[in-house]
Amino acid sequence: MSSFVSRESDPNGRQFYCRKEKSLGVLCTNFLRLYDSGGVDSIGLDDAAARLGVERRRIYDVVNILESVGVVARKQKNRYLWKGFEAIPRALEGLKEEGFRKNFSAFASCNSAKVDMITLDNAAALLLGDGHNSTAMRTKVRRLYDIANVFSSMNLIEKTHHPDSRKPAFRWLGWRGNNGPVTSLDLKQPNKRIFGTDISNYNMKRNKGDSSIDWNSNQKENVPVIIRCKDLENDCNENKPDQHTKHSSKCVEFGPFTPVGVQTVSDSKNKIVSRIQDLERLAFTYHPQYNNQVLSDLFGHYVEAWKSWYVEVAMKEKTQKRS
DNA sequence: TTCTCCCGCCATCTC
DNA sequence: GAGATGGCGGGAGAA
Numbered sequence: 001m002s003s004f005v006s007r008e009s010d011p012n013g014r015q016f017y018c019r020k021e022k023s024l025g026v027l028c029t030n031f032l033r034l035y036d037s038g039g040v041d042s043i044g045l046d047d048a049a050a051r052l053g054v055e056r057r058r059i060y061d062v063v064n065i066l067e068s069v070g071v072v073a074r075k076q077k078n079r080y081l082w083k084g085f086e087a088i089p090r091a092l093e094g095l096k097e098e099g100f101r102k103n104f105s106a107f108a109s110c111n112s113a114k115v116d117m118i119t120l121d122n123a124a125a126l127l128l129g130d131g132h133n134s135t136a137m138r139t140k141v142r143r144l145y146d147i148a149n150v151f152s153s154m155n156l157i158e159k160t161h162h163p164d165s166r167k168p169a170f171r172w173l174g175w176r177g178n179n180g181p182v183t184s185l186d187l188k189q190p191n192k193r194i195f196g197t198d199i200s201n202y203n204m205k206r207n208k209g210d211s212s213i214d215w216n217s218n219q220k221e222n223v224p225v226i227i228r229c230k231d232l233e234n235d236c237n238e239n240k241p242d243q244h245t246k247h248s249s250k251c252v253e254f255g256p257f258t259p260v261g262v263q264t265v266s267d268s269k270n271k272i273v274s275r276i277q278d279l280e281r282l283a284f285t286y287h288p289q290y291n292n293q294v295l296s297d298l299f300g301h302y303v304e305a306w307k308s309w310y311v312e313v314a315m316k317e318k319t320q321k322r323s
Numbered sequence: 324t325t326c327t328c329c330c331g332c333c334a335t336c337t338c
Numbered sequence: 339g340a341g342a343t344g345g346c347g348g349g350a351g352a353a
Contacts, residue, residue, distance in 0.1 A: 022329065045342090057331070060344060077338070077342065139346060145328055168326075326353075336343070 024146055025153035027054055028062045032071070032154070035082045043072060043080040065150040068095075088175045119162055119169040120144045 030052050035043055045063070049056045063080055066072045070091025072080040118126075124140035148170055151157045155173055162169040 024328080055331085056342090057344080058329090060342090064344075135347085141326095142328070142347075143345085145326090149328075324353100327351085329350085330348090332346090332348100334343100334345080336341105338339105338341085 022054070024058070024061055024149040027052060027058055028066070028150045028153040031059075031062050031066075035072075036084065041082050042075065043082055045078050045080070061146060062150060065147055069151075069154075069156070070094075085175075092175060117160065117162060117169050117171045119165070119167050120148065121167070 031048065034040075034048070034051060043063075045056060045059050048063075049059045052059070063072055067074065067080070068091070070083055070087035071085060073083055075081045120141045121137070123144055124137050128136055128140055148157060148159075152159065152170075156175065157170045157172055160169055160171050161167065
């Protein structure tokens with residue numbers, strides 16, 4: 001399986017630098033697509049970097065975040081184990097438990113009205129605690145952008161705006177069994193770039209790596225080919241009125257793929273309450289360990305929001321049945 | 324000007 | 339000691 005790609009050039013021979021196609025979100029989507037295809041349970045970092053056409057350093061960025069939600073687990077040096085999307089609910093529950101043990105339950109309860117939405121500034125301030133300076137905040141926010149980029153590509157969160165301040169914020173969507181990496185087809189025509197996307201331009205300095213991959217062209221063998229940055233320029237959207245917005249058909253599709261063995265949205269509605277019980281049983285018997293404190297803490301908050309969402313939907317279901 | 328986030332340096336860790 | 343890992347912040351693109 002080969003995956004190296006070449007870059008589109010203009011008539012003068014200059015190469016396009018497409019920031020979007022190098023984003024962590026796109027890289028994560030491609031990574032998941034590559035290893036979710038089945039049959040692969042061992043992931044070599046060098047191999048992944050080569051296949052995805054990125055530097056090894058970027059693979060660390062993605063893998064570390066995926067590890068925090070249970071999709072992969074470190075096996076040994078340079079090697080990770082693919083655990084798949086089925087592991088996500090369990091990992092989230094573990095993080096939730098951890099969050100409860102720390103102070104985030106207090107935070108969640110006192111902000112219950114807007115618990116499903118948080119700005120990165122707020123998240124950074126929360127994680128840093130008292131006495132942080134602006135430099136630390138900036139650094140933390142940068143890291144949170146990275147993390148949010150990956151979660152966004154998995155549809156675990158979505159970008160929105162805070163209703164009061166109109167500042168950019170992120171809403172927890174949670175794992176609903178059919179998330180999978182976001183696809184360009186999931187996005188509407190843009191007014192502006194969204195988080196994790198960008199516009200083409202020239203930059204010879206940044207032409208080293210190359211990760212533009214069209215996984216559709218040869219799905220069976222996962223052989224990627226070049227995609228055109230121009231086709232991706234309209235991927236952007238924010239303030240989506242619903243979670244499953246559509247995208248221009250001329251755009252290249254990075255997905256979609258649905259994790260094997262997970263249920264659909266229509267199924268899930270009827271099983272909300274029983275799923276919560278299932279997850280709590282899982283959490284009771286299994287407590288994964290996470291070394292990244294920031295991720296752990298942030299997830300403590302998000303998982304709490306996730307549970308609130310489920311409970312709210314379950315309540316509405318009950319009310320509707322009664323009426 | 325602010326938001327966004329890619330990029331790679333370099334300190335620390337692991338083998 | 340060498341290679342692996344990942345924290346960190348510069349700086350550039352876009353709104």
